Structure formats: structure tokens, C-alpha cells
Amino acid sequence: MYLGIDVGGTNLVAGLVDREGTLKHKASCPVDRSWTAEELTLQLARLSIRAAQEGGCPLEEVEAAGAGLPGLVDSGAGVVIKTPNMPFRDTPFRELFQRELNVPVYLGNDADCAAAGEYWAGAAKGCDPVLVITLGTGIGGGLVKGGKLYTGLGGAGLxxxxIVTHPEGERCGCGNLGCWERYGSATALIQQTKAAMEQHSDSALWSACGGVLENVEGRTPFLAAQQGDPTALQVLEQYRRELSYGLVSLCNVLFPEVVCLGGGVSSADxxxxxxxxxxxxxxxxxDKDHLPKVVRASLGNDAxxxxxAMLCQMA
Amino acid sequence: MYLGIDVGGTNLVAGLVDREGTLKHKASCPVDRSWTAEELTLQLARLSIRAAQEGGCPLEEVEAAGAGLPGLVDSGAGVVIKTPNMPFRDTPFRELFQRELNVPVYLGNDADCAAAGEYWAGAAKGCDPVLVITLGTGIGGGLVKGGKLYTGLGGAGLxxxxIVTHPEGERCGCGNLGCWERYGSATALIQQTKAAMEQHSDSALWSACGGVLENVEGRTPFLAAQQGDPTALQVLEQYRRELSYGLVSLCNVLFPEVVCLGGGVSSADxxxxxxxxxxxxxxxxxDKDHLPKVVRASLGNDAxxxxxAMLCQMA
Incomplete structure (x- = not known):
């Protein structure tokens, strides 16, 4: 049995997961913003122990634990290098964790975990290579090839x-012009929807968000499009095109057998x-003879x- | 000892190469355009045998042979699926080759071979992952990760x-709009140079190609730029920018430790x-903490x- 830990900015979740990727039990607790990196790590270890015990698994039967975090990790060294909105900074996560529970500890960023989960127990089961793309605040990606997560220099994931899709385009938070996520993330879709609403006061997009621009969410254009709203349909047509630019580039470089799309937006009709x-x-x-499957990620909130947990099986 | 075979449209070259990637001897012969795929394969086997014998290596000491071809190969099956300007079409290369010389046979496309060569014996020695980009008629790429060539679905390489760098840009031979090679290949540089010459009749680009537009080569803009010609400098500035768009995308996806640039253009000042x-x-x-080295490929014509040959060591 493995323990899997999902470290979010608001909630911590630990789960007991078997070797096939089936979630047997989970336990969660809210994050206390005053915790230091050390305290947070110890809490995670204790939450994991609780998940095992509540799930009826003696600690001796826990083979390993894996933790997924947003940000940069060095799995080899067992160190969390940095995370947004969390106290980790060059934190010796493995060492701290093992003070409470002495099992092998693996680290991955959230995009790697999404890829690992879909590969072992989700929509990408049995495929190779597997590309999992998560549409959220930005666009995350993870690649599984030959049963291993692809990592580059310094253990970095994708x-x-x-990716540069509009060389002279909008400025991204990273400093570059025209990054794909400025056009294809859920954040970008929300911005594109708001811009279209400001130009089309008669659009059904307005009623889809209660008439308040600030209420626009990723699902808003899909709701209005289901009613046949031409502005919403146009927003989505352009959004799909933007998504396709990055996906085509990735497919022509990586030749995945399957591309899984995750994140809230991917649950659209x-x-x-x-x-x-x-x-x-x-x-x-x-290569038209080797087209990738393009499917929705299937693990949802448990990804x-x-x-x-499945990081434990991929090292 | 390995045998390495470079299958070109005009010349065939076979070389005797040791386990460190040192070329000990090479033999070559011109291509006879009337050869069938079967005849061509048998010629390659005989040329390889000649390279070994002339290099003083008894055939019993040849461990394996590798062949690099432009186009699509299935190394696992030992089949050349298709090649431009050559008679191969679903040709059972390994089987035919082994009629003359019964050693393990590995296949790769030319971009894979360039990557394998630079990794074992060239500018990328000791690095991981290694990305080798070849600027020629198009733009080729090969990736070595953990000592293996990256391949995707159906054994395809990169x-x-x-990659789409200009979503609404020029039409590529593949059918898409705005592919990177329409802007960053040697072919594209030649086109960009010609276009600039037509607008600047006073440019030193004209004397650099003997006053004849059709004589423009990949090195023409570099020759004129060395003389300080402003038009040539402008052409090269834009060309480098086009190259950077694709390279940045690749680096942000693959995080290579080194990017080797090959092809005639890369020998520029x-x-x-x-x-x-x-x-x-x-x-x-x-990731500014993990910047890739960006270097010139070093194997040149022997790549x-x-x-x-080094494909034999990467299977």
C-alpha cells in the first residue's frame, strides 16, 4: 500500500492507495497559514498516518509515500525547492517526513502527479507515451514514457x-511574450469571455454569470454556448484554436499515444x-498514421x- | 566494433566505429538510381563489409550495424517505412541486410543519428538530456534522455x-500554417535573404552571391553581414529570433542540459x-537556475x- 499526499494552498489531503491506483481511504485537514515549512511537513506525515490507520492499513504495510505539490521539487534529493503561496523553500521534505513515518518518500509537482495518476489508474491506462495537460490558472503538463515521468535538467518537469505560440503576443508572468498559457489556460478563457461581453451587451454570457462581469468562471462561456449564444460560441471557437496550437506542437515533438486534458475547463460538454x-x-x-487519442482526464478531484501515491511506483 | 551507415540520396557511406564513437575507417560509393530497395540494401551491406575489411576489422569482431536514413523507420521491426527520394517503402531492411552480414541491425532517421553521435562522441558528450537540432531543408530534431533516444507512438522521433510558431503564418509542406521550419530552416533563411535582396538593390548581399539571386546559399547572409551590410544584419537578426521561438518552446518542455545546433548554417561565425x-x-x-548550454554540433560530415553506429549502443 502507498500513501499519496495532495498539498494544496487551502486543504491537505492524504490517501491510502493500492498498487493498482485505487483510492481506499482519504483524510484531509485545512491548512493553517501560520505553519512553518517544518510544521506543515510534520502535519502531512501525521495526516498520512491517519489515512492509513482509518483505512485499516497497519503502518508496516505502507511501502512508500508520495507527495504532490505545486511548484519546483527535486525528487532525487527529497527537497521542495519552492512553491507559490506555501512556506516551502529548499525544504528537506523527505528528511522531515521520515521523522514521523520512516518509508521511502517521493516528490512530484502537481502536473507530474496528474500524469502519474492518469497513466496508472485513469484515462491513459495502458498507453505510452502519455501526455497529461491541465488547464487551470496556467497550463501544466506531465509526460510518462516507458513507465517513468519525463524529467529534464535539474529534475524539472515540463x-x-x-511554449511560445504568439511570438509578438501578450506578456506572460514569466516575462516572455506570447506564452501558450496566456491564451489557453482557464484564466485566459475567463479574460477572453469578459472581453467579449464588454463588446456584446446583448450576449447570453451576461445572464450566464448573473449580469456581473466579476462572476465569470471557466464554465460561463460553455453555459451560454449551450443556449446557442453566438458570442459565446465565437469565444469558444477561438479558445479551442489557441489550445490546438500548443497541443499540435507537443504532439509533433513528443508523439504521445494519448493526450489527457484535465482541469475544471476539461469537464465541459x-x-x-x-x-x-x-x-x-x-x-x-x-504523422497521420499515428494520431494520438485526445481524451478527458478521468480522475477528477482524486487525481x-x-x-x-503512484509516484512511488515510477522512480 | 560497430558499423555505421549513412544513407544519402547521392552517396552511401559506411564506417567502422569503435565503442567510444571514434571513426576508424570509412568507405563510400555513389547511389545508382535504378536500384530497387532490395538491391540498395544489399549494396549497403557489402559496403559495410568493405569498410570493416579495409579498416582491418575481421567480420567476427563486428558486434552490430546501424543505419541512418532520412524519413520514417521502425527500428523495433527493422523496417524502413518510407524515405523521400529513395526506393524504400515498408522495406524489411534488417532481414535483407542480414543475408550478407548476420549481425544485429539498428535503424534510425538522420535526426536521431545526429543526436546519437553528438551524445556519444560530439559536443553533447556527458550531458543529459541532449537535444540536437539540425537546420537544413527543414528542421530536424533528436532527443537523448538517460542514454536512450526518445521515441513516441509508432517509434517516431521528434x-x-x-512546432507551430506562427499560428496564422505561412503554409508548410505538411499542410499546417506557421510551422517553425518555414521560418527557421536553411531553406527559409535563403528565402528571407532573397526577399531582402529584392527590396535592397544596394545591399552587399548581391555581391556575396555574384549578383545572381539563384546563387544565394545559407552562408550568403553571413558573408555579407561580416562586411557590415545592414540588410544582411537585419535578415540575420530576424532569423535568430525565429530560431529562438522554437528553441525556447523546446527548452521549456524538455529542459535539455545541452542544445546542439547542426547543419551547414550552424557553422556560421x-x-x-x-x-x-x-x-x-x-x-x-x-527556469533561470537551469539554463541549457547552446552549442554547435561538432561531428560535421561524419555525424x-x-x-x-552508436544506435547499436542505445537500443
Whole structure:
């Protein structure tokens, strides 16, 4: 049995997961913002122990633990290098964790965990290579090849959000112009929706968000499009095109057998997102004899915990 | 000892290469365009035997042979699927080759061979991951990670030339709009140079190609730029920018330790290509703590033979 830990900014979740990637039990607790990195790590260890005990698994039967965090980790060294909105900074996570529970500890960022989870227990089961793309605040990506997570120099995973799709385009938080995530993330979709609403006061987008621009969410354009709103349909058409630019580039470099799309946006109606997007991606793929499957990630809210646990099986 | 075979449209070259990637001897012969795929394969086997014998290596000491071809190969099956300007089409290369010389046979496309060669015996020695980019008619790419060549679905290698850098840009031979190689290949540089010449009749580009537009080569803009020609300098500035868009995307996805640039264009003066390009790439890299080395590929004309031989060590 493995323990998987999903470290979020608001909640911590630990889960007991078997070797097939089935979540047997989970335990969670809120984050106390006053915790130091050391305290937070110890809390995570204790939460994991609780998940095992509540799940009826004696600690001797826990083979290893995996933790998924947003940000930069060095899994080899067992160190969390830095995370946004969390106290970790060159934190010797493994060492601290093992003070409470002495098992092998693996680390991954959240995009790696999503990829690991989908590969072992989700929509990408049995495929190789596997590319998992998460549409959220930015665009995250993880690649599984031959049963291992791809990592580059310094143990870094893919930063697919920073593919350049519009060389002279909008400024990204990273400093570059025209990064893919400025056009294809959930954040970008919300911005694009708001911009369209300001130009179309008659659009059904307004009623879809209660008439308040600030209430626009990733699902707002999909809600209005389901009612046939032309502005929303146009927003989504352009959004799918933006998604396709980065996906085509990734497919022509990595030749994945499957591309899994995750994140809240990916749960949209198949006919409004995945089906037309699949067509755009396939049209752009260089090798028409080896087209990737383009599917929705299937683990949903449990992806973080399951994926973190499955890191134990991928080292 | 290994045998490495470089299959070109005009010449065939076979080389005797040791386990360290040192070329001990090579033999070559011109291609007869009337040969069938079967005849061509048998010729390659005989040329390899000649290279071994002339190099003083008894055939019993040949451990394996590798062949590099432009186009699509299935190394696992030992089949050449298709090649441009050559008779191969689903040709059982390994089986035919082994009729003459019964050793293990490995296949790779030319971009894979370039990567294998630079990794074992060239500018990328000791680095991991290694990305080798070849600027030619198109843009080729090969990735070595953990001592293995990266391959995706169907054994395909990277088709980096078909990263989308200008979504609404020029039509590529593959059918897509705005592929990187339409802007960053040697072919593209020649086109960009010609276009600039047509607008600047006073440019030193004209004398650099003997006053004849059709004589423009990849080195023409570099020759004129060395004389300080402003038009040539402008052409190269834009060309480097185009190169950087694709390289930044690749670096942010793959996090290579080193990027080797090969192909005729890469032999240009350091100050006109590699030095300013390195700066552009580093500026665009997401993780400033792990910047890739950006260097010139070092194997030159022998890259194909050495790289093909080193395929034997990467399976």
C-alpha cells in the first residue's frame, strides 16, 4: 500500500492507495497559514498516518509515500525547492517526513502527479507515451514514457504553458511574450469571455454569470454556448484554436499515444470542447498514421492523491 | 566494433566505429538510381563489409550495424517505412541486410543519428538530456534522455520542424500554417535573404552571391553581414529570433542540459549566430537556475556515420 499526499494552498489531503491506483481511504485537514515549512511537513506525515490507520492499513504495510505539490521539487534529493503561496523553500521534505513515518518518500509537482495518476489508474491506462495537460490558472503538463515521468535538467518537469505560440503576443508572468498559457489556460478563457461581453451587451454570457462581469468562471462561456449564444460560441471557437496550437506542437515533438486534458475547463460538454479540439489537433499532427487519442482526464478531484501515491511506483 | 551507415540520396557511406564513437575507417560509393530497395540494401551491406575489411576489422569482431536514413523507420521491426527520394517503402531492411552480414541491425532517421553521435562522441558528450537540432531543408530534431533516444507512438522521433510558431503564418509542406521550419530552416533563411535582396538593390548581399539571386546559399547572409551590410544584419537578426521561438518552446518542455545546433548554417561565425541566439534562448527559458548550454554540433560530415553506429549502443 502507498500513501499519496495532495498539498494544496487551502486543504491537505492524504490517501491510502493500492498498487493498482485505487483510492481506499482519504483524510484531509485545512491548512493553517501560520505553519512553518517544518510544521506543515510534520502535519502531512501525521495526516498520512491517519489515512492509513482509518483505512485499516497497519503502518508496516505502507511501502512508500508520495507527495504532490505545486511548484519546483527535486525528487532525487527529497527537497521542495519552492512553491507559490506555501512556506516551502529548499525544504528537506523527505528528511522531515521520515521523522514521523520512516518509508521511502517521493516528490512530484502537481502536473507530474496528474500524469502519474492518469497513466496508472485513469484515462491513459495502458498507453505510452502519455501526455497529461491541465488547464487551470496556467497550463501544466506531465509526460510518462516507458513507465517513468519525463524529467529534464535539474529534475524539472515540463513547463508546457511556456511554449511560445504568439511570438509578438501578450506578456506572460514569466516575462516572455506570447506564452501558450496566456491564451489557453482557464484564466485566459475567463479574460477572453469578459472581453467579449464588454463588446456584446446583448450576449447570453451576461445572464450566464448573473449580469456581473466579476462572476465569470471557466464554465460561463460553455453555459451560454449551450443556449446557442453566438458570442459565446465565437469565444469558444477561438479558445479551442489557441489550445490546438500548443497541443499540435507537443504532439509533433513528443508523439504521445494519448493526450489527457484535465482541469475544471476539461469537464465541459464534449461537443463544445473535446470533439472539435480533437479534430483541430489531428489536422495539425505531422504523422497521420499515428494520431494520438485526445481524451478527458478521468480522475477528477482524486487525481492529486492517486497520482502522488503512484509516484512511488515510477522512480 | 560497430558499423555505421549513412544513407544519402547521392552517396552511401559506411564506417567502422569503435565503442567510444571514434571513426576508424570509412568507405563510400555513389547511389545508382535504378536500384530497387532490395538491391540498395544489399549494396549497403557489402559496403559495410568493405569498410570493416579495409579498416582491418575481421567480420567476427563486428558486434552490430546501424543505419541512418532520412524519413520514417521502425527500428523495433527493422523496417524502413518510407524515405523521400529513395526506393524504400515498408522495406524489411534488417532481414535483407542480414543475408550478407548476420549481425544485429539498428535503424534510425538522420535526426536521431545526429543526436546519437553528438551524445556519444560530439559536443553533447556527458550531458543529459541532449537535444540536437539540425537546420537544413527543414528542421530536424533528436532527443537523448538517460542514454536512450526518445521515441513516441509508432517509434517516431521528434518532428520539431512542425512546432507551430506562427499560428496564422505561412503554409508548410505538411499542410499546417506557421510551422517553425518555414521560418527557421536553411531553406527559409535563403528565402528571407532573397526577399531582402529584392527590396535592397544596394545591399552587399548581391555581391556575396555574384549578383545572381539563384546563387544565394545559407552562408550568403553571413558573408555579407561580416562586411557590415545592414540588410544582411537585419535578415540575420530576424532569423535568430525565429530560431529562438522554437528553441525556447523546446527548452521549456524538455529542459535539455545541452542544445546542439547542426547543419551547414550552424557553422556560421559565432558572433553572428550562436552567441546572440544563446542570449535569446536563455532569456526565454522558464527556469533561470537551469539554463541549457547552446552549442554547435561538432561531428560535421561524419555525424551520420558515427551516429548510425552508436544506435547499436542505445537500443
Amino acid at each position: 513547463e508546457v504553458g511556456h 464534449e461537443s463544445l470542447l473535446l470533439a472539435p479540439l480533437r479534430e483541430l489537433v489531428h489536422r495539425g499532427c505531422f 492529486g492523491v492517486v497520482g502522488a | 518532428e520539431v520542424g512542425h 559565432e558572433s553572428l549566430l550562436l552567441a546572440p541566439l544563446r542570449e535569446l534562448v536563455h532569456r526565454g527559458c522558464f 551520420g556515420v558515427v551516429g548510425a
